[in-house]
Amino acid sequence: GIQVEQSPPDLILQEGANSTLRCNFSDSVNNLQWFHQNPWGQLINLFYIPSGTKQNGRLSATTVATERYSLLYISSSQTTDSGVYFCAVDRGSTLGRLYFGRGTQLTVWP
Amino acid sequence: KAGVTQTPRYLIKTRGQQVTLSCSPISGHRSVSWYQQTPGQGLQFLFEYFSETQRNKGNFPGRFSGRQFSNSRSEMNVSTLELGDSALYLCASSLVGSGNAYNEQFFGPGTRLTVL
Numbered sequence: 001g002i003q004v005e006q007s008p009p010d011l012i013l014q015e016g017a018n019s020t021l022r023c024n025f026s027d028s029v030n031n032l033q034w035f036h037q038n039p040w041g042q043l044i045n046l047f048y049i050p051s052g053t054k055q056n057g058r059l060s061a062t063t064v065a066t067e068r069y070s071l072l073y074i075s076s077s078q079t080t081d082s083g084v085y086f087c088a089v090d091r092g093s094t095l096g097r098l099y100f101g102r103g104t105q106l107t108v109w110p
Numbered sequence: 111k112a113g114v115t116q117t118p119r120y121l122i123k124t125r126g127q128q129v130t131l132s133c134s135p136i137s138g139h140r141s142v143s144w145y146q147q148t149p150g151q152g153l154q155f156l157f158e159y160f161s162e163t164q165r166n167k168g169n170f171p172g173r174f175s176g177r178q179f180s181n182s183r184s185e186m187n188v189s190t191l192e193l194g195d196s197a198l199y200l201c202a203s204s205l206v207g208s209g210n211a212y213n214e215q216f217f218g219p220g221t222r223l224t225v226l
Contacts, residue, residue: 030213031213031214033214033215035217040219040220041147041198041200041219041220041222042217042218042219042220043200043202043217044217045214045216045217048214086153088153088215090213095158095160095165095166096141096142096143096158096159096160096165096166096204096206096213096215097143097155097158097166097168098143098145098153098155098202098215099155100145100152100153102152103152
């Protein structure tokens, strides 16, 4: 399978700070998704970004498929940004299977 | 459009029992995937169904099974429960079709299973 590594594993910030989360993957992929897991466990879709750059409010993401990594940027952090951020990838041949990283636990203090 | 729904949200069972979890995909989505999340192993793929057929299966014992109905709703079953089966079980749905955008997965709220 595909290996997905996320860094850092833990990140502690004060409200208003910016952060960058990284996702490295071991093979070429068709798709890449970023999720935020809320305190109740649900995975919330942030970005579907197999390549290129996307922005949604204070969040943006960039995937460089040829170099096998993706970055998630969070600007002006808020306490509600706290939680675990997951990167997941799939290959076209893996039929509905996402390979997940171990996540980055983000804690934002007021 | 309603999101992915899962029932029940919480379950407590004892070792040796069996359990059935249900997942209703987003309307129009034809693929349903199941994942198990534990603190030790993270998010692991169980299986995926499309048009009532299992197309892909992860590395789980035969006690874990599933099925999909003609309306795309899916169920998973775990027989002879073990303590290690305690986990959050998540299902996801996607459209499936030509073009990568059809493969984006959307997750339900999960079922938290506790085995005593």
